[in-house]
Amino acid sequence: MSPKILNREARNRGVVRVWCIVVPRERGEEVRRRLVALGVLQKHLRIVQEGDQVFLPTTERLDIGFPTEQREFDEGFVAVRSYKDVVDVPEPLRRFLPSAFDVIGDIAVVKMPEELQPYREQIGLAILRWNPNIRVAGQDRGVKGERRVRSIEVIAGERRTTTVHTEHGLRYRVDLAQAYFSPRLASERKRIADLVLEGEVVADPFAGVGPFAILIAKRSRPKLVHASDVNPAAVELLRANIGANRVDRIVAHEGDARRILGQIAPVDRIILDLPHTAFDYLPDAFAAIGARGVVHVYRILERADEPAAADRIRATAAEAGFHVAALRAHPVRAYSPTQHHVAFDVTVVRASRRAAPGTSPSASRTSPRTATPARGRRSARTARRPAARGHQSRRSARRR
Ligand SMILES: C[S@@+](CC[C@H](N)C(=O)[O-])C[C@H]1O[C@@H](n2cnc3c(N)ncnc32)[C@H](O)[C@@H]1O
Numbered sequence: 001m002s003p004k005i006l007n008r009e010a011r012n013r014g015v016v017r018v019w020c021i022v023v024p025r026e027r028g029e030e031v032r033r034r035l036v037a038l039g040v041l042q043k044h045l046r047i048v049q050e051g052d053q054v055f056l057p058t059t060e061r062l063d064i065g066f067p068t069e070q071r072e073f074d075e076g077f078v079a080v081r082s083y084k085d086v087v088d089v090p091e092p093l094r095r096f097l098p099s100a101f102d103v104i105g106d107i108a109v110v111k112m113p114e115e116l117q118p119y120r121e122q123i124g125l126a127i128l129r130w131n132p133n134i135r136v137a138g139q140d141r142g143v144k145g146e147r148r149v150r151s152i153e154v155i156a157g158e159r160r161t162t163t164v165h166t167e168h169g170l171r172y173r174v175d176l177a178q179a180y181f182s183p184r185l186a187s188e189r190k191r192i193a194d195l196v197l198e199g200e201v202v203a204d205p206f207a208g209v210g211p212f213a214i215l216i217a218k219r220s221r222p223k224l225v226h227a228s229d230v231n232p233a234a235v236e237l238l239r240a241n242i243g244a245n246r247v248d249r250i251v252a253h254e255g256d257a258r259r260i261l262g263q264i265a266p267v268d269r270i271i272l273d274l275p276h277t278a279f280d281y282l283p284d285a286f287a288a289i290g291a292r293g294v295v296h297v298y299r300i301l302e303r304a305d306e307p308a309a310a311d312r313i314r315a316t317a318a319e320a321g322f323h324v325a326a327l328r329a330h331p332v333r334a335y336s337p338t339q340h341h342v343a344f345d346v347t348v349v350r351a352s353r354r355a356a357p358g359t360s361p362s363a364s365r366t367s368p369r370t371a372t373p374a375r376g377r378r379s380a381r382t383a384r385r386p387a388a389r390g391h392q393s394r395r396s397a398r399r400r
Pocket residue numbers: 146147148179180181182185205206207208209210211212228229230231234255256257258273274275
């Protein structure tokens with residue numbers, strides 16, 4: 001967490017009554033330095049000047065040859081590096097304090113162990129004090145059910161779960177208690193958007209409030225993006241976000257991924273962002289791909305299970321009549337001490353259209369490392385014709 005300057009006064013916080021030393025104005029600076037050197041000046045309190053007297057707040061009653069008294073001081077500016085600097089929990093529990101949390105718009109979402117539950121409000125208040133841009137502190141009580149909706153308990157600040165989150169310059173209205181959203185996939189969304197070729201038809205059947213689909217429609221140059229979700233609340237937010245970001249080349253649908261994929265086929269690229277069960281939708285995704293295409297399928301697994309997952313992808317593609325031209329496992333983020341969140345980028349070509357080894361269109365336009373077409377603003381149409389770029393013989397080009 002970056003250091004923040006906390007303006008407590010601006011947030012109506014803190015008038016405290018403490019001991020102080022009363023010195024003539026002309027000696028104020030000299031005595032202030034002396035108190036700093038002694039380590040007894042309350043530096044976070046604002047020094048008071050009244051008439052020709054200066055009141056210097058101290059940590060205790062001091063006798064250094066000047067009058068002392070108790071009076072009220074405003075809390076002033078203080079550098080706070082972490083909410084932990086201002087949190088009020090018993091010392092033995094400090095080791096349980098979370099060292100990181102998500103910030104979505106102006107809502108902080110924090111996970112806490114059982115030991116800290118009696119102090120959750122103090123923790124929430126400390127987060128609000130640490131960063132004045134945060135207006136709500138919520139406790140994350142887990143993502144549940146098919147709709148992956150987060151159970152949120154507001155522990156401090158305004159009582160709401162709605163906010164506007166900015167990602168890659170686009171603004172998303174979210175309701176954390178109604179529809180899934182996580183800021184942690186921001187760079188993954190950008191990675192996928194950068195892979196989309198001009199003219200592609202893209203499907204995002206687990207779109208949530210739209211952060212993949214809207215970024216692609218806005219920043220890549222697809223022909224069309226189909227964004228859909230089974231959760232009506234997510235689709236309502238998705239539609240609002242399409243409007244708010246003035247996106248065209250995108251159409252929102254509400255419904256089950258299987259049904260939507262069946263309706264919109266054929267497509268060139270599909271994003272299956274439902275990590276716990278996305279593999280179950282692979283047959284439907286392959287069935288929705290045209291002659292060739294790319295599926296990005298997400299999964300949470302142990303690293304050791306990656307080869308088995310890749311085998312399952314190949315087998316499912318083969319059953320659907322596809323040859324896997326390229327397959328790459330891209331680590332997205334750590335999920336738990338042993339599991340990680342992985343994107344499998346799968347480029348498939350209809351088996352009947354496969355070219356001879358070494359002349360495969362996909363072989364000529366993909367690398368085993370990227371598993372997707374070479375980057376750039378080529379159109380999907382151009383990319384489907386590698387012969388035109390001189391990579392294929394006329395014969396193999398004709399076979400297609
Ligand atoms: C992990 S979230 C991903 C949301 C989005 N891609 C994002 O990056 O924020 C998965 C989404 O899939 C939706 N979902 C779950 N099962 C579904 C299904 N069978 N058909 C369509 N959507 C589904 C959930 O409602 C949820 O919004």
